[in-house]
Every structure is written in structure tokens, then in C-alpha cells.
Amino acid sequence: MMKRLVLAAAAAALMSSSAFAQDAANYPNQPVTIIVPFSAGGPTDTVARLVAESMSRDLGQQVLIQNVGGAGGTLGAGQVAKAEPNGYTLLIHHIGMSTAPTLYRQLEFNPTEDFTPIGQITSVPMTIVSRKDFEPADAASLVTYLKENGADTTYAHAGIGSASHLCGMLLQEAIGVQMVTVPYQGAAPAMTDIVGGQVDVLCDQTTNTTNQIKAGEVKAYAVTTAERLQSLPDLPTTAEAGLPTLDIAVWHGLYGPKGLDPAIVTKLEGALQKALADPKVGERFAELGTKPVTAEEATPASLTEELTSQIALWKPIIEKAGQFAD
Amino acid sequence: MSEQALHKQNKMGRDVMAGAIFLVIALAFGAQALSYDMGRTIRMGPGFIPLTLAVLLGIFGIAVAVAGFRKHDTAEVGPVAWRGIFLVCVSLVIFGAYGRQLGLVPVVFICVFIVAMASVKNTVVSALAIAAALAVMCWLVFKVGLGMSLHTIGPAFGPFQVF
Amino acid sequence: MDLLSNLALGFETAFTPVNLLWCFVGVLLGTLVGVLPGIGPTATIAMLLPITFTFSPVTALIMLSGIYYGAQYGGSTTAILINLPGESSSAVTAIDGYQMARKGRAGQALATAAIGSFIAGSVATLILAVAAPPLARVALNFGAAEYFALLVLGLLVSISLAHGSVLKALAMICLGLVLGSVGQDVTTGTPRFTMGFQELYGGINFVSLAVGMFGVAEIFRNLETERSREVGVKSSFSLWLTREDWRRIAGPIARGTGLGSVLGILPGGGHVLASFASYSAEKNLSKNPKEFGQGAIEGVAGPESANNAAAQTSFIPLLTLGIPAHPVMALIVGAFILQGITPGPNVINDQPALFWGIIASMWIGNAMLVILNLPLIGLWVKMLTVPYRVLFPAIVIFASIGCYSINNNPFDVYAIAVFGVLGYVLIRLGCEPAPLLLGFVLGPLLEENLRRAMIISRGDPTVFLTRPISATLLAMGLACIIIAVLPAMRSKRAQVFVEDD
Numbered sequence: 001m002m003k004r005l006v007l008a009a010a011a012a013a014l015m016s017s018s019a020f021a022q023d024a025a026n027y028p029n030q031p032v033t034i035i036v037p038f039s040a041g042g043p044t045d046t047v048a049r050l051v052a053e054s055m056s057r058d059l060g061q062q063v064l065i066q067n068v069g070g071a072g073g074t075l076g077a078g079q080v081a082k083a084e085p086n087g088y089t090l091l092i093h094h095i096g097m098s099t100a101p102t103l104y105r106q107l108e109f110n111p112t113e114d115f116t117p118i119g120q121i122t123s124v125p126m127t128i129v130s131r132k133d134f135e136p137a138d139a140a141s142l143v144t145y146l147k148e149n150g151a152d153t154t155y156a157h158a159g160i161g162s163a164s165h166l167c168g169m170l171l172q173e174a175i176g177v178q179m180v181t182v183p184y185q186g187a188a189p190a191m192t193d194i195v196g197g198q199v200d201v202l203c204d205q206t207t208n209t210t211n212q213i214k215a216g217e218v219k220a221y222a223v224t225t226a227e228r229l230q231s232l233p234d235l236p237t238t239a240e241a242g243l244p245t246l247d248i249a250v251w252h253g254l255y256g257p258k259g260l261d262p263a264i265v266t267k268l269e270g271a272l273q274k275a276l277a278d279p280k281v282g283e284r285f286a287e288l289g290t291k292p293v294t295a296e297e298a299t300p301a302s303l304t305e306e307l308t309s310q311i312a313l314w315k316p317i318i319e320k321a322g323q324f325a326d
Numbered sequence: 327m328s329e330q331a332l333h334k335q336n337k338m339g340r341d342v343m344a345g346a347i348f349l350v351i352a353l354a355f356g357a358q359a360l361s362y363d364m365g366r367t368i369r370m371g372p373g374f375i376p377l378t379l380a381v382l383l384g385i386f387g388i389a390v391a392v393a394g395f396r397k398h399d400t401a402e403v404g405p406v407a408w409r410g411i412f413l414v415c416v417s418l419v420i421f422g423a424y425g426r427q428l429g430l431v432p433v434v435f436i437c438v439f440i441v442a443m444a445s446v447k448n449t450v451v452s453a454l455a456i457a458a459a460l461a462v463m464c465w466l467v468f469k470v471g472l473g474m475s476l477h478t479i480g481p482a483f484g485p486f487q488v489f
Numbered sequence: 490m491d492l493l494s495n496l497a498l499g500f501e502t503a504f505t506p507v508n509l510l511w512c513f514v515g516v517l518l519g520t521l522v523g524v525l526p527g528i529g530p531t532a533t534i535a536m537l538l539p540i541t542f543t544f545s546p547v548t549a550l551i552m553l554s555g556i557y558y559g560a561q562y563g564g565s566t567t568a569i570l571i572n573l574p575g576e577s578s579s580a581v582t583a584i585d586g587y588q589m590a591r592k593g594r595a596g597q598a599l600a601t602a603a604i605g606s607f608i609a610g611s612v613a614t615l616i617l618a619v620a621a622p623p624l625a626r627v628a629l630n631f632g633a634a635e636y637f638a639l640l641v642l643g644l645l646v647s648i649s650l651a652h653g654s655v656l657k658a659l660a661m662i663c664l665g666l667v668l669g670s671v672g673q674d675v676t677t678g679t680p681r682f683t684m685g686f687q688e689l690y691g692g693i694n695f696v697s698l699a700v701g702m703f704g705v706a707e708i709f710r711n712l713e714t715e716r717s718r719e720v721g722v723k724s725s726f727s728l729w730l731t732r733e734d735w736r737r738i739a740g741p742i743a744r745g746t747g748l749g750s751v752l753g754i755l756p757g758g759g760h761v762l763a764s765f766a767s768y769s770a771e772k773n774l775s776k777n778p779k780e781f782g783q784g785a786i787e788g789v790a791g792p793e794s795a796n797n798a799a800a801q802t803s804f805i806p807l808l809t810l811g812i813p814a815h816p817v818m819a820l821i822v823g824a825f826i827l828q829g830i831t832p833g834p835n836v837i838n839d840q841p842a843l844f845w846g847i848i849a850s851m852w853i854g855n856a857m858l859v860i861l862n863l864p865l866i867g868l869w870v871k872m873l874t875v876p877y878r879v880l881f882p883a884i885v886i887f888a889s890i891g892c893y894s895i896n897n898n899p900f901d902v903y904a905i906a907v908f909g910v911l912g913y914v915l916i917r918l919g920c921e922p923a924p925l926l927l928g929f930v931l932g933p934l935l936e937e938n939l940r941r942a943m944i945i946s947r948g949d950p951t952v953f954l955t956r957p958i959s960a961t962l963l964a965m966g967l968a969c970i971i972i973a974v975l976p977a978m979r980s981k982r983a984q985v986f987v988e989d990d
Contacts, residue, residue, distance in 0.1 A: 064475075195629060344920055
């Protein structure tokens with residue numbers, strides 16, 4: 001009996017899901033779930049929640065955040081890749097989407113083929129900081145110091161494939177020295193040990209560092225983008241500090257599973273653009289040291305372009321560093 | 327393995343059995359751990375700690391068994407609730423595998439019915455009654471109260487699906 | 490007095506009708522979700538974050554904090570009543586709490602938990618108010634080497650969690666440590682013991698393990714003898730503590746509060762040790778250690794107090810340094826950020842009303858919790874009059890839903906079955922599950938900190954002995970072994986002597 005029940009259930013599931021996909025006209029008629037492939041409370045989660053709250057007002061349906069952490073964001077992304085393309089399961093992922101295909105050699109999905117891109121959200125700059133009693137006084141002397149003593153300097157990062165890990169690879173590449181890398185489980189414990197003086201250097205998103213810099217708990221050297229930050233105007237850029245190749249920002253994008261109905265994509269794109277234009281979202285983003293992307297960038301075309309160019313950019317860097325996550 | 331274990335325990339003493347179980351688990355994990363990179367002291371690989379722990383577990387397993395041989399422990403003799411174990415496990419597997427498709431109310435009804443049949447004191451009728459009561463209660467607590475993400479009645483029921 | 494004026498500001502903030510209301514809603518929700526294993530404060534706070542968007546920052550944070558410490562009150566309820574612990578701390582409470590319930594003393598166990606929690610919560614909040622910033626500074630001296638030493642000490646001390654064979658307890662700790670290493674390796678990302686299942690990359694779910702080894706294994710045990718006798722717990726008549734009970738719980742509550750407060754401050758995972766450490770301390774200090782595991786009221790009072798004290802002091806690194814000590818605190822950081830406040834050293838100066846308002850609300854919340862929970866005890870104990878044949882299907886289904894809802898991962902439900910059977914077999918063979926659980930919780934922390942300490946020391950293992958805090962902790966561990974082994978050796982010698990004679 002059980003077997004028949006199961007078969008019936010499976011058949012019914014197939015039927016109902018195909019009925020769903022054609023339901024684009026009255027989309028959304030039930031809550032939309034955005035999967036964030038990182039734990040709740042982290043920087044990506046915060047970005048997602050701010051955007052989701054604003055989007056739900058435009059879509060007229062609740063937009064729920066579901067955190068599916070693990071394996072550097074690939075578990076959550078894989079879940080969305082396999083989800084029904086009905087517009088009720090979406091993904092907000094960051095730069096890790098472009099590094100995953102190189103970092104994970106046995107990845108179960110293809111970032112460019114298994115998703116429907118909807119739009120970019122924001123690019124969070126990163127800052128290079130150190131424990132406050134670390135010797136070098138400014139960015140220039142940090143470069144000199146690391147060139148001489150880099151092999152004996154500890155560099156903390158939030159785990160393989162995290163933004164701080166990627167920034168660390170670029171930093172080591174730029175100064176040409178392998179530092180002693182110390183992995184942590186997430187950005188918070190890494191920052192704890194920088195504040196506590198247990199490790200030397202960290203490069204992390206402004207979301208995580210701005211307040212500690214302002215409070216003087218850590219020493220800040222440079223910001224990793226072309227322009228200086230509004231929130232920390234005295235901080236030089238990496239280019240000014242003589243590290244022009246160290247250019248990285250943690251960009252975020254909104255995706256659906258492959259085969260999402262174009263009408264649904266358009267609806268979501270519009271909702272995303274409205275959310276990014278929401279002054280409250282802009283204000284909160286500013287406090288995190290970032291700003292929403294322009295409406296032209298919050299489009300499928302722009303996200304596709306960013307994703308493909310970033311995959312191409314990171315492939316040689318990761319392969320050269322010889323660091324893989326599996 | 328556990329089936330044999332429980333039958334033999336009268337003869338061998340339960341400590342010997344316990345030690346053997348620890349040893350088997352240790353061997354399984356240890357063998358697998360060998361295939362991971364061991365690393366060096368400065369940067370230990372993913373295999374180092376699991377292998378060390380498996381070896382420790384094996385040593386303790388042997389120690390437990392040896393201690394069991396030496397003392398003549400009276401083993402616990404008692405019936406094993408085979409029916410209960412089987413039905414509870416079936417229910418858990420059904421919940422895990424089909425919960426999403428069936429939805430909260432049907433899956434609770436089916437699983438509770440199966441589990442309730444594990445008790446010799448429940449008849450089919452009383453098991454159905456318990457299943458119905460718990461299905462309603464779980465719907466109130468988890469769906470209405472906590473808004474959990476399972477459908478009330480899942481996609482398996484096609485047009486009767488309720489979010 | 491600076492402190493008094495600050496507290497006055499805090500109470501002024503917390504005593505507005507809106508804040509009182511949401512504080513109550515928070516602690517009420519916390520208690521309720523804490524009762525259900527699996528559906529803990531993390532899921533609840535994550536779910537309620539969107540609602541708090543519309544609140545003022547202080548109201549939002551008062552409510553979210555209330556959910557967190559409220560859940561610590563509720564967490565012990567199912568552990569005591571039906572042996573179903575939802576988190577590591579309540580697994581300790583289950584050891585003696587459930588035995589008390591089986592002897593018809595469920596009411597007293599629950600009352601002890603509520604009273605201990607209230608006292609511990611209030612005292613720990615006082616510590617938070619008086620000395621948060623300097624304490625957080627001290628906690629920062631804990632690096633990887635110190636955490637490793639602390640965890641080793643914790644494991645050594647915890648041998649006394651078992652009331653049977655020490656050897657079996659050691660083996661169970663090891664088994665727990667081994668099970669804890671399942672999943673993706675933090676340092677290299679290598680999947681370990683996952684048998685190719687992506688669902689296992691995140692490791693075995695703690696709640697599934699605890700629910701299986703405690704709750705489901707107990708159901709299997711009860712079904713064994715169903716025919717021959719009435720199973721399950723006895724419903725109790727008297728709910729209130731006797732004079733004797735009060736005398737017995739006073740010391741454990743005081744010590745538990747102290748121990749928990751200290752461990753909670755450590756941002757790297759000290760709070761998970763709190764209830765285990767307190768249980769071990771009480772058992773070793775007790776005149777009748779044999780009573781532990783058979784329903785000793787001290788075994789409920791100490792760990793519950795320690796757990797709540799740690800829950801409260803784990804706010805210290807967050808509020809003073811902006812450092813979250815565990816996932817729930819990370820979520821509260823998220824709540825701060827969503828409200829436009831980045832938590833950090835500046836909060837106490839820039840937003841005094843917020844900082845002191847939260848602290849004041851913790852006292853109010855703790856008072857509300859004890860008032861809320863004491864009458865609830867009668868209700869909970871009434872539930873035990875439900876016949877076992879109805880109760881156990883409910884336990885199984887609550888466990889399934891709870892575990893499933895954590896990650897929507899079917900593996901978490903299958904794991905209950907696996908560990909239910911494993912737990913049943915091991916328990917029948919005289920092995921107790923509590924040490925295994927401790928090993929499982931501490932294993933990943935132990936490995937992470939050992940490996941990190943070795944990287945930072947450039948591969949020099951003497952780092953554990955050259956750093957003073959770490960060396961002290963390890964010396965304490967050694968002392969514990971000696972104290973534990975000495976009486977055994979002495980009694981053996983006595984035995985030999987008798988036999989020779």
C-alpha cells in the first residue's frame with residue numbers, strides 16, 4: 001500500500017509543479033523564499049534581509065529569508081539550482097558564486113547555466129586591518145613590512161572561499177609573500193582574535209570592520225576599492241598605497257533557478273530595483289559602508305556580465321594559489 | 327549487528343559487547359580517516375584528528391571489553407521492543423523522505439498512526455484517533471502558531487494543496 | 490554613583506509600556522519555543538526579525554534578547570518531562586531531571602530549574618551591568634591555545650557525568666568526538682565521513698543526536714516492558730519544594746551561577762561548557778555522588794543556573810566589543826545592524842539608553858519569566874497524566890518536526906532513527922549517552938582550536954605550556970584526573986588488602 005501511495009504522491013507532485021510554472025500571470029500568490037547560503041546575522045544575510053523587506057512591499061507577498069549555510073555557500077546555492085523554477089525559491093549570493101566553480105572541483109551545479117540571473121544588489125568594499133599594536137603605522141609601511149616579514153605574519157580569514165580568504169590571496173599575490181594563514185569559522189571569530197591581538201592581519205568587508213576601526217580597536221591600513229569610503233574618508237585606497245592589483249569588492253546578486261519564466265523575472269527585477277531605490281535601504285547600506293547598485297546594474301544582463309567576468313578573473317588567481325576547498 | 331549483539335549478551339557479558347561495538351566503529355572511522363591528508367604539526371590535515379580519535383576510541387573499546395572478560399557481569403536480560411523500534415524508524419524515514427511532498431497534516435497523521443501501532447495497548451481505532459488529534463494539534467502549534475515552512479497539505483495532493 | 494544613574498536611565502527606558510509589552514512577548518515566545526526541541530531561539534529570532542523592522546531599536550533588541558534568554562527557561566521542560574533535550578545544556582538537565590520526573594518529582598525539578606534560572610539570570614545581569622567592559626577585555630586574552638586547554642579540562646572533568654563505569658564514559662566521550670568530526674573540515678574544506686552525501690557536509694545535527702540518544706532510545710526502553718508494568722513517568726501530586734530541597738539547591742545555584750557567569754563571557758564557546766562543568770562540580774562536591782543520575786535535585790539546580798548565567802553573560806562580548814559569542818548572538822548583531830546600529834565598543838557611550846535599557850529589561854524579563862513559569866509547572870505536570878500510549882507518538886512526531894524545521898534537511902530526521910537505535914543498544918549495554926553528547930559538542934571546537942593554536946605557534950606544541958592561562962588550565966585537568974583516580978586506587982588497594990587477609 002505504501003508503495004502505491006508513494007507513487008501516487010510522486011505523480012501528483014510532478015503534475016502540480018508543472019501547473020505552477022505556468023502560473024506567471026498571478027505571481028506571486030504565496031510567500032517567496034530567498035535562500036541565503038550563509039548563516040543568519042552575517043553580512044550577506046543582513047543585505048538580503050534589508051532588500052527582502054523592501055521587496056515584499058512591492059510584490060504584495062511576504063519575502064522570507066531562509067539560511068542554508070555550509071560548504072562556503074555551495075549547499076544553499078545547490079539547493080536553489082535544484083528547486084522548481086516557479087519564482088518562489090530564489091537565491092542571494094555574493095562573490096562566492098564566481099569563485100565556487102574553481103574552488104570546488106566537484107561542484108554539483110554550474111553558476112552560469114543552472115540559474116536565472118535577476119540583478120546585482122550591492123558591492124561591499126573591503127578594508128585591510130590589523131591588531132592595534134601591530135608594528136607598521138600606515139599602508140606604505142605595511143607593504144614594506146610584509147615584504148620583509150610576511151612569511152612570519154599571521155593572516156586571519158573566515159574560511160575557505162570567504163571574502164576575506166579571497167582578499168588574502170590577492171594581498172599575498174600583490175606583495176609576493178606567503179603569509180601564515182589562519183582559518184576561522186566565519187568573520188566574527190576572526191575579528192575577535194584580531195581585536196584580542198592573537199593574530200596579525202585581516203582583510204574583511206566594511207560591514208564587519210567599520211565600527212571596530214572607528215572605535216580604535218583595530219588598526220586600518222587601506223580600502224580595497226578604487227575610491228575612498230565616505231564612512232572612513234582618511235583611509236587610503238590600495239592603489240594609493242602601492243597595491244593597484246589588490247582591487248576587490250564583495251558583490252551580491254539575486255538569482256532564480258534555471259528556466260524561470262521571463263514574466264516572473266521582469267516582476268522580480270522591478271521589485272529589486274524599487275527596493276534598491278528605497279531611501280531606507282540606501283541609508284542602512286551607507287551605515288554598512290556600501291551603497292546599492294544603480295538601476296542599470298540591477299538587471300539580468302548586468303549580473304550575467306559580472307558573473308562571467310568574475311569567474312574568469314578568479315580562476316587563474318585561485319589555481320595559482322593552489323587552494324581548493326575539496 | 328545489534329541484533330546478534332543483543333542475543334549473545336547473555337553469554338558474553340554486556341561489557342564485551344559494548345567494547346566490540348566501540349572497536350568496530352573505531353575501525354570504520356579509522357580506516358576512512360586514513361584516506362584523508364594527515365598534514366604536519368604546523369598545519370594539521372583533515373585526517374589527523376579523526377585518526378587520533380579513532381585510535382583512542384579503539385583503545386578504550388578494547389579496554390572496556392577486556393574489563394568485561396575479567397568480571398562476570400550479569401547481563402541485562404529483557405525483551406527487545408522489535409516492533410517499536412521498527413515502526414518508529416519507518417515513521418521517521420517517511421517523515422524525512424515524504425514530509426515535503428505530503429505536507430504537515432498528512433505526514434503527521436501517517437507517521438503518528440504508524441508510531442502509535444508500536445504500542446500493544448493501541449488498537450487500530452485508537453491509533454487513528456491519536457493520529458487525528460495530533461495532526462490537528464501540530465497544525466495549530468507549528469503552522470498557525472510558528473508559521474513553519476512545510477505546506478499544510480503538500481503538493482502531493484495536487485489541486486487540494488494548501489499552503 | 491555612575492552606575493545608579495545609568496541604571497536609572499535603563500529602567501526609565503525599559504519601563505515604558507511598549508517596551509514592557511514586547512519584553513513580555515519576547516520572553517513568552519522564548520519560553521514556548523524553548524519547550525519544543527529543535528525550534529530554538531535561532532529559528533524564532535530569524536523568523537521575527539522582519540517584524541522588528543518597524544520597532545524602535547531598543548524595543549526590537551529588548552524583545553529579541555527576551556526570546557533568547559526566555560528559551561533557556563523553556564529548554565529544560567521537555568528534557569525533564571519526557572527526556573527530550575533540545576540543546577546541549579538541557580541534555581545535562583535531562584540526566585537527573587528526568588529521573589526526578591520518573592519518581593514523581595517532576596514539579597520539584599521544574600520549580601528548581603525556574604528558580605535557579607531566575608537567580609542566576611539576575612545575578613549575571615548584575616555582573617553585566619557592573620563590570621562588562623573590563624571582563625570583555627580579560628576574555629580577549631583567550632586565544633586558540635587557551636580554548637584548547639579549557640576544552641581539554643572540560644572533557645576531563647566531564648568523566649563524572651557518568652554514574653557507571655569510568656572506562657565506558659571515556660569511550661563514549663571518544664565516540665562523541667569522532668561523530669563530531671563528521672562533515673566538512675573547517676580548515677581545508679575536505680568532506681569527512683560524509684559517504685558522498687552533501688546533506689552531511691554540515692555535520693550531524695546536534696538536536697537529532699540528542700533527541701535520538703535520549704528521547705527515542707528511552708521510548709524503545711519503555712516499550713520493552715509495556716506489557717508487564719505501567720511505563721513513563723509518574724504524575725506527581727506535590728509540586729512545591731520542601732525545606733530540605735531548598736537547603737540542597739542553595740549551594741548548587743550559587744556555584745552554578747558563578748561558574749556559568751565566568752564561562753559565558755568567553756566568546757569562543759565557553760557557554761557550552763557551563764552546564765557540564767556545573768554538573769561535574771556538584772557531583773564531586775556532593776556527599777552522596779551515587780545519588781547523581783538517580784534523580785539528585787542538585788543535578789538540576791546547578792546546571793540550570795550555570796546555563797542561564799552563561800546565557801546572560803554571553804551578551805558581554807557582544808554589547809561591549811561587538812563580538813558575537815555564538816550563532817544566536819550573531820543574529821542579534823544582525824538585528825542591531827538592520828536597526829542601523831553597528832554593535833561595538835561605542836554602543837555603551839553613543840547609545841547609553843539602548844545599552845542600559847537592554848540590561849534593565851533583562852531583570853524585568855527574568856522576573857516575568859519566573860512569574861510566568863512557576864504557574865506553568867502545574868500545567869506541564871498535568872500533561873504527564875496523558876497515557877503513555879498517546880504520549881510517545883507525540884514525542885516522536887514533535888522530535889521529527891523539530892529536527893526537520895532546523896534546516897529543512899531530511900537527513901536530520903533519518904539521524905534520529907540511527908541514533909535512537911545506537912543509543913538504545915549502547916544504553917542496554919550499560920553506556921550512558923551524556924558523555925557522548927559532550928564529546929560531540931566539544932569535538933569540533935577542540936579540533937579547530939588545536940589546529941589554530943598550532944598554526945599560530947608555527948607548529949610548536951609547547952605553546953600550551955608556555956602560555957600561563959593555558960598551562961594553568963591543563964594543570965587543573967591533571968589534578969582532576971589524579972583526584973578521580975586516587976580513590977579508585979585506594980579502594981582497590983583496600984580490596985587487595987582484604988583479599989590477602
